[in-house]
Amino acid sequence: MITAGVDVGNKYTKVVVMKDGQVLSKYMVLSGFDQQQAAEEAYTRALAEAGVAREEVRCVLATGAGKGAVTFANDTITEVGADAKGAVFLFPSGRTIIDVGAEEGRAIKCDEKGRIVDFAINEKCAAGAGSFTEAMARALEVPLEEMGPLALQSSKVIPMNAQCAVFAESEVVSLIHSRVTKEDISKAVHDAIASRIISMARRVGVEKDLVMTGGVGRNVGFVKALGEGLEMAVLVPGEPEYVSALGAALAAAERAAG
């Protein structure tokens, strides 16, 4: 049975096509302004890559902030539901999932079947999401991909006073002026965002094993800060940004099987 999951995030739209528990293809495009078009494009490309025709797909589930825009989906699944399902599929020992995307952060506690026990979400404030790192990378004039590796080169603890991304940008500029190195500032940035995600996760309760998903999972600086802050190993899949789309495709298979 072939199913698909479509995750329309604030920044990227991801599609996973599966057949009998095996991933056939993945595809990712920028969500841009027209989410409906982005979903359509990503889906068409993913199907082409898998060599699957539309009518062969038994069920499509949509998730993510723009899930309502996926007109070709059979139904939707909540972001936390898709997250947990995908994470536990990849790491069966995962009980706590931390998903940090461009504009959202989530902490989810689940059971061995990937069923939700409790969760917390921040979707109101950039200080607890990937946008924060993006804004700081701009202030530092460093490409976003280099922020994480830069942070790894520092072991200094510099507390940031500002919580808000807008205020933190000014703070970063004044740190540059007072000749703090880019490495140290980058670490301070990751420590700051990790501490906010950690306090959200603690409200839910953090249990082993911990799985990190979402695009920010690619940021080694953040993953290190998260692991150190929680004093716990962090399991990160190879392509963390696809976990929700994967979970949606898995849930689609369960629904189609009835």
Next chain:
Amino acid sequence: MVVNQADKPKEYWRWTEYNWFDPSRDWRKAKIISGGVDVGSVSTQAVIMLDGELYAYSNMRTGSDSPDSAIKAMKWAMENTGMKMEDLTYTVGTGYGRVNVPFANKTVTEIACHARGANYMYGSTVRTVLDMGGQDCKAIRCDEKGKVVSFLMNDKCAAGTGRGMEVFANLLAVSIEEVGEMSLQVEKEPPPVSSTCVVFAKTEATGLLRAGWPKERVLAAYCSAMAHRVVSLLERNGVERDFAITGGIAKNIGVVSRIEKELNLKALKPRYDTQIAGALGAALFAKALVEKGKG
């Protein structure tokens, strides 16, 4: 290398800095010359009062060095008056950088100063003051003497602050001083963008511009988001008549009119520069402290 002026990015966030004094009065005849300096995170104001009456002030952007900004602001307020720093009888510092006013005799919190200043600027009937500053926003309730009864403050988040508006002025390439008027040039009020996060509001606005929204409409969506945000702060602290707005955003008719509409309450018309409320309150405290010391 010669840099072409046109290539330099225009600073849309920049507002006019200025100073003022009353040439009809002679400060040498005053018994008490009190000074107030409000070193904010974005702007710094200095006020000079002669026996409790406003005589001179300045309003400028805070530099990277707070003590330097405080001195500069006070000297600028004195410009063309013939007054020197040592002529000040007593000076109070306030604001975020109040500990960095080297010539101040004392410091007082900005909450107390804003309430006191608003009482002078708008009269003793003011019971609710909304101070919309550069990096914070305060809802203050006060009594007929300008004493604080209760207050709520947001200094953690740029939504509802002057910095947030600066970000939008830059994004839309519209001078910060024109944003308010421009936001009113819409036939129908659009739905507001995110009222909780400036970063998200900016992303939304970029999308709206790409979808072909005119600048006026995007600004309207942001001004109403900002109004909504501060109204919730005001309502949590309680709103009682009369109502006055101080700080830089009080000069933005787009935000002010939307706050009034949402509260269903008109704000008192300002008779002074709304940004000097804190420094004015500080100068009033300075005068009271001198009198107490003498009495």
